[in-house]
Amino acid sequence: MKKALVTLLAALTCLPAVATEEVNIYSFRQPFLIQPILDDFTKQTGIKTNVVFAKKGLIERVKREGRHSRADLVLTSNFSALIQLEDENLTQTISSDTVAKNIPANFRDPEGQWVALTKRVRNVYSSKARTGKLDALTYEALADEQYRGKICTRSGKHPYNLGLVASMIAHHGEAKTKAWLEGVKENLARKPQGNDRAQVKAVKEGLCDLAIGNSYYFGKMMEDEKQKAWADAVYINFPNQKDRGSHINVSGVVLTKHAKNTENALKLIEFMTDNKAQNMYASMNMEYPVKPGVELSKLVASWGEFKEDSLPLSEISKYRPLALKLIDEVKFDL
Amino acid sequence: MHSLVLENLSYRYDGEAVVNNLTLNVEQNEIVCLLGASGCGKTTTLKVIAGLIEPFQGSVSILGKAMNGASGFIPPQKRNIGMMFQDYALFPHLTVAQNVAFGLTIKDKSARESRVAEMLNLVQLQGYAARFPHELSGGQQQRVAIARALAYKPNLLLLDEPFSNIDAQVRFQLINDIRRIIKDQQVSAIFVSHSKEEAFAFADRLAIMDKGKIAQVGDPKTLFQRPKSKMVAEFLGQGIYIPAQRVNGASVETKFGAVHSLVELGNMDAKGEVYLRPQHITLENCAQGSVKILNQRFMGTEYIYRVTVEGQELEVSHPAHEPLDLTKPISLKIKAHAVNFFS
Amino acid sequence: MQLSLSLSKWQTFAWLIGLSLSVPLLFLIVESFQPDSEVFAHLWDTVLWDYVSNTIWLIVGVCLVCALIALPLGWLTAYCEFPGRRFFEWSLMLPLAMPTYLIAYVYTDLLDYAGPVQIALREWFGWQSPDDYWFFDIRTLPGAIVMIALVLYPYLFLIFRTALREQSFKLVQASQLMGKSPSQSFFKVSLPLSRGAIVAGLALISMESMADFATVHYFAVSTLTTAVYDTWLGYYSLTAAAKISGIMLLFLFLALTLERLSRPTQVVHERQSSVNSTTLYHLKGTQAWLASGFCWLILAVAFIVPTWVLVDYAINYFEQAWNDSFFLYAWQSLKIAFWVSVVLIIMSMLVVFNQRVSHGKRVAVPGKLASTGYALPGTVLAIAVLIPLTLLDDKLNTWFEGTQFEPGLLFSGTIFALVFAYVVRFYAIAQGAVESSYQRISPSLDMASFSLGRNRLSTMLSIHLPLLRRGILTAALLVFIECMKELPAALLLRPFNYETLATHVFQYVSDEQLELASVSALFIVLVGLIPLYVVNRSMEQRS
The missing domain is CATH 1.10.3720.10 (MetI-like)
Known part of the structure; x- marks a missing residue:
């Protein structure tokens, strides 16, 4: 009976199509950001790419699908997702000399479980009209009394802010970071809300003087006719230039444990770490390429050189759960 | 002053005249029945009187006060009208007492309560104040409905087929009760029905309606004796038409012989038809009789015989206490009665 | 056979x-x-109770606002004759086609400090900074309540209106004849008789508003829904998230039980010809205009304004927002x-x-x-x-x-x-x-x-x-x-590679760039209008 069923089902379904060359991607990044690169990849290699995009839950989906999962790659928008994938044992080693050559070691997992593809800085924007450029600004100073009621930011629980708080813990310890968070909360002009773009908008409209936000939003706003006016109203500041450097976050990729198209997937990873894709990926979203020597987009280059916090991401990510706890404890978002 | 005056009332629905140029007066303390087959426009007329719909033309006035026209349309809630619905429309979420008190405008609590008690007393439902409508029988619900409709002393009471959901056995008892109550309270009432038995028992005057018009108004006896049209005659009771010739003002000649009329013939034409009901004809055992009995029905106090004579089939009523001997020849005779002679 | x-x-x-x-x-x-x-214990000690109270306020608030909108609208269109009644009977259902994530986005854009309304006010009155005046902040709990209510009220409107037409029409007529004014009839007859329908509508609305994520997230109002996401995606604890979902289920059962309890003990079965084509009250003059005005106001706020803003986006950003795959996305959405x-x-x-x-x-x-x-x-x-x-x-x-x-x-x-x-x-x-x-x-x-x-x-x-x-x-x-x-x-x-209109819109909304997806957003709204039209037609034919 089983045999009959098998023949029947095999005849009826064309589901696990083996014939075509393809690579399947679960993406936390919006399709409009990655599609041009994927199209280019297909053009060059003839390998088809299939994408599922979601902002939430993809890791759970990979996990639940287990050995049958059709996902070969997961593209993430921040490093905590990379670490989580690794922690949940959903990854396999990316063994590629090309990748090792292209990407500096501090932007790769020591075990080779993930690779960063782009990086972005957690900047502080300041009002041109009211504050001016703040070259000496530090993250720590955001808790100072002089900024009472002058700061805007998005939810403390957003991965970008969590990353920043985790790095604060890594540098200063739990107690100090909690006090700092309380100070920042005290200084907020309004309850955390919106995305980074909305914070710059609020500075333009005079609701606050300082806004915490990623660098790329600034670039994207410059490109938008309507939003350019907002971006024009602020300076971009790289904090902590005099000491450890600015906090950076990365987007990245993992090869899933049960990938079926490993070879194709590796090809795509290699493709994405190469000059052209690095340039495209970074400039598409106004981010910084991870591969050294790749040309920046003109706009991003115009923001100037800056010093990065050199503490490894894997170190910072250890404090992420604690960061979340502290955010809850000080009721940062409420 | 008339309790209600309807003048040239018309109402159209989808371009069709449902009520057509209708005129009617109701005297004070009078019960008038709008009697007619379904679809004749009687319920629509009732709704127009109540103000639930606006007439297309014509006027309604209650106790001399115009309800529509130049002075504006008076909405139902300002007309002080009581209404009994076919399905009673008792509020299921209110008790009997609350239902009865619903229309009262008296603010004083004890006065309200005493009025409710008085009304419940009137309809003999003293012990039921705290019950809910669904806990009552149909007849009891009906009595609550009448108590509710009369409690606030309306200028006019409208009844929309109120007895059609009541068992036949108690119907006429109830009709008597409610007629007594309405007369007690000295209210004018308009009553809509399709049953002439109910109408005879309940109303002082009948207005027979046909196709949106009033065919004839009058007390039952007049309608019976002097129907203005065949429609009215037929509506009041089944019968057959027999060709007839006018002899003089009080008799006609038919193929069954001369028939004497107890009232003067309404029609002056020489030739016409008489409308005969079973009650107008008698049968008797008689040697020359040529009547053939087709069947007989026993009705309790009478027999209805279906017979044929001289090629004519007709029905005859015969008292039950003096049965015919069907084995012997039978002859037929037409009694003297108020003859309905039509041309 | x-x-x-x-x-x-x-x-x-x-x-x-x-x-x-x-x-x-x-x-x-x-x-x-x-x-x-211990994730759950940690939440319990810190923010959980804020989440619970926010959730309760959200549900209560949405129910209240929905009642304030839907009950008058239902009553007006069921019982009163006024200019535009037949139009409002169906058009007031339109906001159903508007997803909350769109309406919330549009209104934030309009009413934010940096939005056109406040900018215009500032220019008009010469205010300089937020300290100079007070303007309600839309990204708050009350703001979220209003947004969600604007989209959900049609549930109550639909159910209440049907109850008024089919169940208590005759009784209100009786009440009217007994000299009761429209408002007296409403409070003494319609409202108590429609209690079951109202509670059923509100139960639906409470469940919907409890499950809403888009609006509360966008407005940064922390409810149990956001808590579920936080614990799951932040603390990586599906278990704690499941526990919080358990609390939400308690609310759900409460809503379902309430609904069941409020069902009338005596069910009114539909009698033939109980659906009446006539109305009870002819509104005239000021009253008629007030009734029309109220309907227009709700329709405008809940549907016309947001749709208009989307149209505006679509015109200004047409080249970036147009996508050849729309018909495919729309087809897939419709099909599923x-x-x-x-x-x-x-x-x-x-x-x-x-x-x-x-x-x-x-x-x-x-x-x-x-x-x-x-x-x-x-x-x-x-x-x-x-x-x-x-x-x-x-x-x-x-x-x-x-x-x-x-x-x-x-x-x-x-x-x-x-x-x-x-x-x-x-x-x-x-x-x-x-x-x-x-x-x-x-x-x-x-x-x-x-x-x-x-x-x-x-x-x-x-x-x-x-x-x-x-x-x-x-x-x-x-x-x-x-x-x-x-x-x-x-x-x-x-x-x-499977896209519906909603998923396509979301990739832009998630980046706060609805403008670039405005055409597909309009598609969602327009496609939602088709079934509304069909159902309305079939209802008209019956009555």
């Missing part, structure tokens, strides 16, 4: 549906009993919404029919079980669906091991997962609508049919189905529109 199904088979169907639709929830509950390394509606109608018919013909204490249980998916936020539901489906796939693959057939992710990796999730999520809506119109069919019709030799199946098909037409259409309409709008489950469960 008549198909025949014995009673026990009906019960089996109902229980099968009830159980299979509650499977995801069951797995979630099992999950919630796992140890969770259609099939989910069909499946749900059949399922809810079977379950409700079983409730009607079977006896015993537990007849209502399958329906309740099947309804539990309604209060789960989309993403949580998606995961809850994934757990059993992936397990099933795994077992299936093991079973086929060694043969040349490899099913792969036959259930969880295909469109099946998506349809299943939608069915679980929206079953409660379908059942609610079908059930309420079932109650209006007199049981004597069933007996008449049985006595004429028809069996149960035939009675359902030839007697109930035609009489339920309106209820079924309403159910299908509500489900259809919800499917068109539903997002989180679609995002997570879809197969590769």
Whole structure:
């Protein structure tokens, strides 16, 4: 009976199509950001790419699908997702000399479980009209009394802010970071809300003087006719230039444990770490390429050189759960 | 002053005249029945009187006060009208007492309560104040409905087929009760029905309606004796038409012989038809009789015989206490009665 | 030949549906009993109570605002004649087609400090900074309440209006004749008699607002829904998230119980010709204009303004927002919404029919079980669906091991997962609508049919189905529109390269760039109008 069923089902379904060359991607990044690169990849290699995009839950989906999962790659928008994938044992080693050559070691997992593809800085924007450029600004100073009621930011629980708080813990310890968070909360002009773009908008409209936000939003706003006016109203500041450097976050990729198209997937990873894709990926979203020597987009280059916090991401990510706890404890978002 | 005056009332629905140029007066303390087959426009007329719909033309006035026209349309809630619905429309979420008190405008609590008690007393439902409508029988619900409709002393009471959901056995008892109550309270009432038995028992005057018009108004006896049209005659009771010739003002000649009329013939034409009901004809055992009995029905106090004579089939009523001997020849005779002679 | 199904088979169907639709929830509950390394305890100590109180306020607020909007609107269009009544009868349903994530976005854009309204005010009055004046902040709990209520009020409007027309029309007429003013009749007759309908509507609304994620997230209002996401995605604890979902289920059962308790003990069966084409009150002069004005106001705020803003975006950003794949996305959205509606109608018919013909204490249980998916936020539901489906796939693959057939992710990796999730999520809506119109069919019709030799199946098909037409259409309409709008489950469960209009819009909304997706957003709204139009046409033809 089983045999009959098998023949029947095999005849009826064309589901696990083996014939075509393809690579399947679960993406936390919006399709409009990655599609041009994927199209280019297909053009060059003839390998088809299939994408599922979601902002939430993809890791759970990979996990639940287990050995049958059709996902070969997961593209993430921040490093905590990379670490989580690794922690949940959903990854396999990316063994590629090309990748090792292209990407500096501090932007790769020591075990080779993930690779960063782009990086972005957690900047502080300041009002041109009211504050001016703040070259000496530090993250720590955001808790100072002089900024009472002058700061805007998005939810403390957003991965970008969590990353920043985790790095604060890594540098200063739990107690100090909690006090700092309380100070920042005290200084907020309004309850955390919106995305980074909305914070710059609020500075333009005079609701606050300082806004915490990623660098790329600034670039994207410059490109938008309507939003350019907002971006024009602020300076971009790289904090902590005099000491450890600015906090950076990365987007990245993992090869899933049960990938079926490993070879194709590796090809795509290699493709994405190469000059052209690095340039495209970074400039598409106004981010910084991870591969050294790749040309920046003109706009991003115009923001100037800056010093990065050199503490490894894997170190910072250890404090992420604690960061979340502290955010809850000080009721940062409420 | 008339309790209600309807003048040239018309109402159209989808371009069709449902009520057509209708005129009617109701005297004070009078019960008038709008009697007619379904679809004749009687319920629509009732709704127009109540103000639930606006007439297309014509006027309604209650106790001399115009309800529509130049002075504006008076909405139902300002007309002080009581209404009994076919399905009673008792509020299921209110008790009997609350239902009865619903229309009262008296603010004083004890006065309200005493009025409710008085009304419940009137309809003999003293012990039921705290019950809910669904806990009552149909007849009891009906009595609550009448108590509710009369409690606030309306200028006019409208009844929309109120007895059609009541068992036949108690119907006429109830009709008597409610007629007594309405007369007690000295209210004018308009009553809509399709049953002439109910109408005879309940109303002082009948207005027979046909196709949106009033065919004839009058007390039952007049309608019976002097129907203005065949429609009215037929509506009041089944019968057959027999060709007839006018002899003089009080008799006609038919193929069954001369028939004497107890009232003067309404029609002056020489030739016409008489409308005969079973009650107008008698049968008797008689040697020359040529009547053939087709069947007989026993009705309790009478027999209805279906017979044929001289090629004519007709029905005859015969008292039950003096049965015919069907084995012997039978002859037929037409009694003297108020003859309905039509041309 | 008549198909025949014995009673026990009906019960089996109902229980099968009830159980299979509650499977995801069951797995979630099992999950919630796992140890969770104190995440839950930590939340309990810190923010959980704020979340709970925010959730309660949100539900209470949304219900209140919905009542304030929908009850007057329902009463006006059911009983009063005023300019535009027939237009408002259906047009006031339009906001149903507007997803909350769109309306919230549009209004934030308009009313934000940096939005055109406040800028215009500042220019007009010469204010310089936010300290110079007060303006309500839309990104707050009250703001979220208003936004959600604007989209959800049509549920109450629809249910209340139907109750007024079909159940208490005659009684209000009676009340009116007894000298009661319209407002007296409303409070003394309509309101108490429609209590069941109102509570049913509010129960739906509370469940919807509890499950809302888009608006509260966008407005940074922390409710239990956001807490579920935070714990799951922030603390990586599905277990703690499942525990919080458990709290939400308590709310759900509370809502369902309230709804059941408030059902009138005495059911009013529909009598023939009880639907009247006339109205009770002719509004004239100022009153008529006030009534029209109120309807226009709500319609404008809930539908015309947001649609207009979308049109404006679409015109200004047309080149970036146009996409050749729209028709494909729209087609896929329509297709899945259609099939989910069909499946749900059949399922809810079977379950409700079983409730009607079977006896015993537990007849209502399958329906309740099947309804539990309604209060789960989309993403949580998606995961809850994934757990059993992936397990099933795994077992299936093991079973086929060694043969040349490899099913792969036959259930969880295909469109099946998506349809299943939608069915679980929206079953409660379908059942609610079908059930309420079932109650209006007199049981004597069933007996008449049985006595004429028809069996149960035939009675359902030839007697109930035609009489339920309106209820079924309403159910299908509500489900259809919800499917068109539903997002989180679609995002997570879809197969590769599968886009619906909603998922396409979301990739831009998630980046706060709705402008670039304005054309597809308009598509969602427009496509939602189609079933509204169809249902409205069929209702008009009947009355």
